[in-house]
Amino acid sequence: MNKEKIIEVQNLTKQFGNFTAVKSISFDVYKGEIFGFLGANGAGKTTAMKMLIGISKPTSGEALVAGFDVKTNTEMVKKSIGYMSQKFSMYDDLTIKENITFFGGIYGLSKARIKEKTMQLVEELRLHDSIDKLVGSLPLGWKQKLSFSVALLHEPKIVFLDEPTGGVDPITRRQFWEMIYAEANKGTTIFVTTHYMDEAEYCDRISIMVEGVIEALDSPKNLKNKYNVASMNDVFLKLARNVESP
Ligand SMILES: Nc1ncnc2c1ncn2[C@@H]1O[C@H](COP(=O)(O)OP(=O)(O)OP(=O)(O)O)[C@@H](O)[C@H]1O
Numbered sequence: 419m420n421k422e423k424i425i426e427v428q429n430l431t432k433q434f435g436n437f438t439a440v441k442s443i444s445f446d447v448y449k450g451e452i453f454g455f456l457g458a459n460g461a462g463k464t465t466a467m468k469m470l471i472g473i474s475k476p477t478s479g480e481a482l483v484a485g486f487d488v489k490t491n492t493e494m495v496k497k498s499i500g501y502m503s504q505k506f507s508m509y510d511d512l513t514i515k516e517n518i519t520f521f522g523g524i525y526g527l528s529k530a531r532i533k534e535k536t537m538q539l540v541e542e543l544r545l546h547d548s549i550d551k552l553v554g555s556l557p558l559g560w561k562q563k564l565s566f567s568v569a570l571l572h573e574p575k576i577v578f579l580d581e582p583t584g585g586v587d588p589i590t591r592r593q594f595w596e597m598i599y600a601e602a603n604k605g606t607t608i609f610v611t612t613h614y615m616d617e618a619e620y621c622d623r624i625s626i627m628v629e630g631v632i633e634a635l636d637s638p639k640n641l642k643n644k645y646n647v648a649s650m651n652d653v654f655l656k657l658a659r660n661v662e663s664p
Pocket of ligand 1: 457462
């Protein structure tokens with residue numbers, strides 16, 4: 419794997435009043451890496467991710483995303499990244515083609531480039547018969563795959579995926595991950611949160627957050643060795659259980 423750093427995080431902290439949601443976390447992510455960002459509900463993943471995509475100001479600490487400071491250069495951070503979440507997909511009342519045109523425009527693509535990208539997506543996702551269908555009429559799995567492709571329209575260096583496969587069936591999730599692999603192979607960095615432990619196994623490295631702190635960070639294989647368990651699910655349970663016991 420290429421060891422060029424694409425995300426550099428140093429002592430990043432976020433406080434809401436007296437409550438510290440993210441407690442001085444530090445880590446690096448490498449170019450082309452699939453980086454899994456795991457943690458139980460409320461562990462601080464979304465808060466950390468919001469700081470990295472430049473929409474929430476850190477209370478303290480530093481983060482460089484694609485070489486740009488998330489505190490002072492948010493515009494360049496936003497241009498360098500793609501983002502998709504389970505909650506925000508595409509506009510249900512626009513067709514697939516209209517959604518691609520709309521988001522392409524937001525990302526600053528020329529008309530010619532949007533046309534080119536639309537044709538590319540039609541081929542890759544085999545959309546020949548459905549390009550003029552309303553997105554609202556598509557199954558969730560299709561929406562999520564499309565949404566991923568749309569997040570990549572402007573060819574960002576990093577794509578942030580916040581629980582991208584929530585509620586999607588296992589076969590579609592597998593297809594989604596094939597798309598992720600293909601994109602990572604092109605050199606795009608994937609930063610992904612998930613609650614599915616089978617997906618954690620697919621990542622190059624995993625960070626596990628517990629109560630605002632990064633409790634563990636390594637490859638799935640090394641984490642399983644370290645905690646002497648057979649699956650990422652067991653690693654996760656072990657760390658979560660440690661929190662529950664006084
Ligand atoms: N704007 C806010 N004001 C106050 N507290 C907040 C705010 N946003 C998040 N929190 C708190 O920070 C903690 C971390 O929340 P966060 O959403 O980052 O967790 P998460 O790991 O993403 O959880 P989930 O998996 O449920 O999305 C939670 O206790 C949450 O209530």
